[in-house]
Amino acid sequence: xxxxxxxxxxxxxxxxxxxxxxxxxxxxxxxxxxxxxxxxxxxxxxxxxxxxxxxxxxxxxxxxxxxxxxxxxxxxxxxxxxxxxxxxxxxxxxxxxxxxxxxxxxxxxxxxxxxxxxxxxxxxxxxxxxxxxxxxxxxxxxxxxxxxxxxxxxxxxxxxxxxxxxxxxxxxxxxxxxxxxxxxxxxxxxxxxxxxxxxxxxxxxxxxxxxxxxxxxxxxxxxxxxxxxxxxxxxxxxxxxxxxxxxxxxxxxxxxxxxxxxxxxxxxxxxxxxxxxxxxxxxxxxxxxxxxxxxxxxxxxxxxxxxxxxxxxxxxxxxxxxxxxxxxxxxxxxxxxxxxxxxxxxxx
Amino acid sequence: xxxxxxxxxxxxxxxxxxxxxxxxxxxxxxxxxxxxxxxxxxxxxxxxxxxxxxxxxxxxxxxxxxxx
Numbered sequence: 146x147x148x149x150x151x152x153x154x155x156x157x158x159x160x161x162x163x164x165x166x167x168x169x170x171x172x173x174x175x176x177x178x179x180x181x182x183x184x185x186x187x188x189x190x191x192x193x194x195x196x197x198x199x200x201x202x203x204x205x206x207x208x209x210x211x212x213x214x215x216x217x218x219x220x221x222x223x224x225x226x227x228x229x230x231x232x233x234x235x236x237x238x239x240x241x242x243x244x245x246x247x248x249x250x251x252x253x254x255x256x257x258x259x260x261x262x263x264x265x266x267x268x269x270x271x272x273x274x275x276x277x278x279x280x281x282x283x284x285x286x287x288x289x290x291x292x293x294x295x296x297x298x299x300x301x302x303x304x305x306x307x308x309x310x311x312x313x314x315x316x317x318x319x320x321x322x323x324x325x326x327x328x329x330x331x332x333x334x335x336x337x338x339x340x341x342x343x344x345x346x347x348x349x350x351x352x353x354x355x356x357x358x359x360x361x362x363x364x365x366x367x368x369x370x371x372x373x374x375x376x377x378x379x380x381x382x383x384x385x386x387x388x389x390x391x392x393x394x395x396x397x398x399x400x401x402x403x404x405x406x407x408x409x410x411x412x413x414x415x416x417x418x419x420x421x422x423x424x425x426x427x428x429x430x431x432x433x434x435x436x437x438x439x440x441x442x443x444x445x446x447x448x449x450x451x452x453x454x455x456x457x458x459x460x461x462x463x464x465x466x467x468x469x470x471x472x473x474x475x476x477x478x479x480x481x482x483x484x485x486x487x488x489x490x491x492x493x
Numbered sequence: 494x495x496x497x498x499x500x501x502x503x504x505x506x507x508x509x510x511x512x513x514x515x516x517x518x519x520x521x522x523x524x525x526x527x528x529x530x531x532x533x534x535x536x537x538x539x540x541x542x543x544x545x546x547x548x549x550x551x552x553x554x555x556x557x558x559x560x561x
Contacts, residue, residue, distance in 0.1 A: 186553075222557040223557070223559045224556070224557075224559070225552065225553045225555075225556065225557075225558060225559055225560050226559070226560065227559040228561075255556075282556055283556075285554075286553075286554055286555065286556035287556060289554045289555060289556075290555050290556050290557060293555060297529075300529075304522075304525050305522075308517075308518050308521045308522060308525070309514075309518060358561065414561075415561040442561035443561060444540050444561060445538070445559035445560065445561065449559040450534075450537075450538040450558075450559055452557075453537070453538075453555075453557045453558050453559065454530060454533050454534055454537065454538055456557070457533050457537075458526055458529055458530045458533060461525075461526060461529045462522075462526055465522050465525070465526070469518065
């Protein structure tokens, strides 16, 4: 074969067989508000996935398999939910609606999350993409940690001075003020059974496995009642709220389903959660199902507690050292002054 | 021994010995740090319901203290 014919043919073969062909679908991820503005347990974000074809137009049909993993454990400090670190938060399949799939989610901890998305079109073509994004800790929490550390440091300094020198009334007064300040700081921060509403012949049914922090729990909704009857298409809205914090932690709205929906969801706090499902079926009244579940809390492991406590005690220890040093300096200066005055009074 | 060291004077007269100032500071600091560690552990890490419930928000507010 002449080289002039071979090269274009070779180029075509390489193009068709290369990963570029896999990019006939593009998957985009967007969060609202922007990820930089989000903090753990602050406000739920609307997460949107958009799938477009090679021509840039949204793909009309298909489904997305979505998995969301939490940040891995830190080297030294843990977050305030150590059992959630390095675990799976969410696993679900969502159908595309005008090329998009969206849901609301409240991120539980700081760190780098991993969102793995697998797209499958009705004709069997597939595309995958992994998104990494970081959720920053609330600045107010760092501020409180700084304030608390400062209080412990001053506490250590006062103790260091007391242990080194005379226990004067002045130092005792400082200690009392410090205790009051710590108390003020602490007060500053203090700021079942399935229920199915039977309507007509069919009703919504929520099944939720026993939930434990750190392990994804199966959440299933199905249209129950008349099993013989064909399951009509429904628009399903599922909302999971944390009543104690008065926050919505997850929501999907008007998701097109046929009789059932299932997902794996991790309840990240050992508290009570409320799961509500509302199904809209053409020509029928709205079906609302609600369940409250108590999530089993897990005591944090020692490996998560010891670094934090040790860090705080280390601050007290540094304070002790600084207190001793400052008292030693002050005593030396006082002795020099005293000696100087005595020399002045008795030059001989 | 100076005026304010009541505890040292009491202990010294009781035992009949007095410790060097540096050694005394070392012992007092050790006891103080141990007490601090114990108190911080009970306040921030122990699972006693009364303590935990009272300080739950405070624990979460510190960002590095784990909770359930």
